[in-house]
Amino acid sequence: MEEIGIHIKNLAKEYEISKEGRKQKFQALRGVSCKIKRGKITGIIGSNGSGKSTMLKILSRITYPTSGSVEIIGNVASLLEVGTGFHPELSGRQNIFLNGSILGMSRAEIKSKFDDIVSFSGVADFIDTPVKHYSSGMYVRLAFSVAANLTPDILLVDEVLAVGDATFQQKCLDKMNDASMKDHRTVVFVSHNMSAVRQLCDEVIWLKNGQIVQIGNPDEVTAAYLQSMDILSKEQPINLRTDRKGAGGAKITKLQWQNQDELLQSGLPAAIDIEYEVTEMQKVANVNFRLNVFNDNGEYLTSLSNQIANVPFQQVAAKGSCVCSFDRLPLAEGSYYITANLFVNGIKCDRVERALSFKVIQGDYYGSGLTNFKDSPGIYIDQDWKYLN
């Protein structure tokens, strides 16, 4: 029988929020019950407002539940945000001791791990410099290194992987993996990054509106979750979406592939039709679209932008349309989605997440009869090869 690390029983949390001057109750968690296995990595996924952060806050004792209980076996350390308590005037060395103590390490423990922390962070040369002189990258690396060298029985992690460059992120993922595999620690990992969740977790909990939708195998749960997100955006064309972010004043009113009844295929011509409308601005100049392309693991691939492509739309009407076309579609077989942004006069007026989801079928991009070797969705890159000697 597998050991239980965290036993959550009928957990509920209610917040009081003021909306339009009146006080309202908001149910962040509505009776969540589950058992988190000891020595395994459990992922928690869900859209914003699903209650996953509240759950982590309760597990880390930052806030108390309204009802229900949690039983935790072993000591807990949480990485809800790295670098908590870092003081800009203190040196890297002093901050390691301060942050380590805040995270619950004893002085002797910090001393014994000091060298590991410093070498993991890669800021050894600046360790006696006040951290206010650090670049933001150095700051984050040092902060994560302290946290990564913690040795609690249970580690709670929230979106830490959103920081740092790709190499450092991979280092962090490996470290978390080690914590579970080698040291048999329980890790609870909240993330939006589905590929990290799949890569790391043994089990995944999907939360929605404060309740559990599904618990189980990471591949199955993340697939079901992503599918539910796709349905959401497929059902609603961009002009009907109300969950917009950005300053407002202008919006994208159309975003779709031309010839919708044909399938998109790698290497064949394709084009996206875009329409926009500026409503609240006197002067319209410099209309800039930025379409960020993600694969269905939630990994960012590339951006499509008239500005990047050096086609500025300077003097244009308040309402208009444009097209972004490809001679040969450089996307490999798989599912993708686009998060669309519209900038007018340099202001981000409109942002729609998952504005367009689509599938691409296999095609012969290079005209060689071969495709990318990895089966995960990605990009084809034009390349020249020459044999020299």
Place this chain on the structure above:
Amino acid sequence: MKSNTKTVITSKGSSIGNSLLELWRSPALIRAFASRDLNVRYAQTYLGFIWSVIQPLFGLSTLFILFNKIAGIPTDGIPFLAFALSGLIFWNYFNYVLSQSAGAMVAMQAMVKKIYLPRLSIPTAKALVGLVDYAVGLLMLIAICIYYNISLVGMLILPVILICTAMAALGIGLTISAISLRYRDVQQIIPFALQLLFFLTPVAYPTALLSSLIGENWKWMVYLNPIAGMLEIFRGFLFETPYSTLAWGSLILTPMLLLIGLWSFVRADKKMADIV
């Protein structure tokens, strides 16, 4: 390595006992907070630690000019500098710990929202940091006593008075900190209240002056101010002057203040992350 301690989280929150136990178990954290404050304190100043010496000297000179030279208030035949400094070091400590612990929670809100830590460690660390200035003042007092040929035997009572001062300051500070989670207004009142209390506290004048002002029947009211009684007892021991038995009442009041502070703080602690 693997611990089997079981933590149960429910809607009830923590108790005073649990909070104190956790505090006891985290000396490293208290030390870290205290050394951070000390390290940061004189960062980017030219004189650095010397400020800790200048500040009490400046305070003492002000009192000397104001109370001794201008007002000419007698100090029970004790040299004014020794008399005033013996009160000033306790007052400064009380003032520092109270105002720091009262504001600590709001100042630390970013941290409190993001991470769990024994929250009592924050004000406790402030009480330790205040000891540095206290020690500087104490050394000055000892030097002055030696200069005036005052015996230092009476200093034996000092630990008792110091602990009581800390209890009173923390008790009031924690209560204010709990209230200020919801009503920031109290933060605004603290500086005025402390200034008023300073003049109502026999720091640079003897208690007798105050009690003669309000009359013998109301004399006990003076001792509702815990610092008043504590100063009278400390001076009684150090300068071998008589002190009122009522002064002991001030001392007994301090653990009660601390209890009230702990109670309100732990109660507020439960809602801390949701409010601040």
